[in-house]
Amino acid sequence: MSDRTHLIVDTLILAGGRSSRMGQDKALLPWQGSPMLARAIAVAKQCTRSTYIMTPWPERYQEITSVPSDGCQWIAETLAGQGPLVAFARAVDSMSSEWILLLACDLPQLDATVLHRWIHLASSVPDSILAMVPHHEGKWEPLCALYRRAIGPHLQDFITIGGDSFQQWLSQIPVYQLPVDGTVANMLHNCNCPEDLENSRL
Numbered sequence: 368m369s370d371r372t373h374l375i376v377d378t379l380i381l382a383g384g385r386s387s388r389m390g391q392d393k394a395l396l397p398w399q400g401s402p403m404l405a406r407a408i409a410v411a412k413q414c415t416r417s418t419y420i421m422t423p424w425p426e427r428y429q430e431i432t433s434v435p436s437d438g439c440q441w442i443a444e445t446l447a448g449q450g451p452l453v454a455f456a457r458a459v460d461s462m463s464s465e466w467i468l469l470l471a472c473d474l475p476q477l478d479a480t481v482l483h484r485w486i487h488l489a490s491s492v493p494d495s496i497l498a499m500v501p502h503h504e505g506k507w508e509p510l511c512a513l514y515r516r517a518i519g520p521h522l523q524d525f526i527t528i529g530g531d532s533f534q535q536w537l538s539q540i541p542v543y544q545l546p547v548d549g550t551v552a553n554m555l556h557n558c559n560c561p562e563d564l565e566n567s568r569l
């Protein structure tokens with residue numbers, strides 16, 4: 368058991384998806400006046416030490432993020448379109464924190480208070496726990512969750528044998544199930560298509 372109150376946690380935001388259901392780049396879509404990626408960065412900066420953004424097209428986001436002047440770092444993605452699990456596996460090697468807060472770029476209602484609570488909880492889970500992930504409506508919500516950086520080799524092995532599903536991978540490792548109340552459920556609402564965006568603004 369770690370039992371330390373000050374863990375070193377960095378955020379990794381994945382922003383390299385195709386946005387095919389949305390029909391345009393989700394990261395740049397405004398929600399309450401600011402692009403969804405900028406919102407995710409702002410919350411990450413309130414909660415963790417450094418913010419990394421994994422994307423094959425950093426030039427698209429220069430204006431909204433002012434990277435690197437605002438403390439964010441890019442992780443270059445050379446092979447785009449492999450999906451979030453592979454992107455995460457590649458990014459882990461470039462990171463150095465003990466825990467990683469993994470976020471999608473399409474979560475406009477992230478709540479810093481909840482994320483702080485999860486990070487605090489991470490300091491007291493047993494060392495055997497490799498990830499802390501909300502479980503909602505029968506499935507894991509892997510793109511708003513905490514992972515030990517030490518999971519890197521295990522994840523790489525899973526991918527090497529053809530794995531590409533977070534749900535399958537998480538069923539094979541010791542995961543702490545984060546409870547989902549109303550606030551967390553709102554926070555997990557990701558905007559995949561135009562209707563999701565409209566519903567989340569209601």
Ligand SMILES: Nc1nc2c(ncn2[C@@H]2O[C@H](COP(=O)(O)OP(=O)(O)OP(=O)(O)O)[C@@H](O)[C@H]2O)c(=O)[nH]1
Nearest residue numbers: 381382383384385386387388448449450454471472
């Ligand atoms: N860096 C990186 N991010 C990815 C990749 N695939 C998905 N993502 C990100 O993972 C998160 C969840 O992806 P989805 O919500 O399924 O988004 P998507 O793949 O862009 O959308 P669809 O094309 O509609 O499935 C989003 O933040 C995406 O930008 C990838 O290959 N590389």
Ligand SMILES: [Mg+2]
Nearest residue numbers: 473557558559
């Ligand atoms: Mg999504």
